[in-house]
Amino acid sequence: ETGVTQSPTHLIKTRGQQVTLRCSSQSGHNTVSWYQQALGQGPQFIFQYYREEENGRGNFPPRFSGLQFPNYSSELNVNALELDDSALYLCASSRLLSGANVLTFGAGSRLTVL
């Protein structure tokens, strides 16, 4: 089975620009979550998508938005980039089961904002 794949692996943007990060879920998984991991920190929950709708969101401003497509792939969009948005963005997929949530993570997209 294929794992979670993310693209691009690295990118550099400047303040104020917009970025789109992409994620393909592991085969058989129907839920995708996005996490932001700043250097030296644990991953922070951004949001989760299930059946193409956002069904959970962390403490991130509206300029962080996402999509989930019928094939369960997903995009994370960030508008009006700020320096503090520099981080590793991790996508994770899972098969939504009550009481269990073992996420399979991708290798991440490293975003640098200058």
Added chain:
Amino acid sequence: EDKVVQSPLSLVVHEGDTVTLNCSYEVTNFRSLLWYKQEKKAPTFLFMLTSSGIEKKSGRLSSILDKKELFSILNITATQTGDSAVYLCAVVGGSQGNLIFGKGTKLSVKP
């Protein structure tokens, strides 16, 4: 506010040593606790714990959960250089039912 606290934040040992990593949590609506290993980028799953007192084992790694005292430990025996990584503890819970991570413990195993 929900939080997960790991200690120590970093640890340097020599091959063959045994290490214990700690994770304490204060999370509403607790469902489970997970351990991940992060070597370069993608965290890889190690254990999921839902019940107190039941040890999970995988080779030289083992973990246990205490839901009364709200903590978990991850033990690694006979450490190898390949165990060098950041070990992340995460709790499923909170208002969203998502993973709430600690900052991680950076383990360095010297030859």
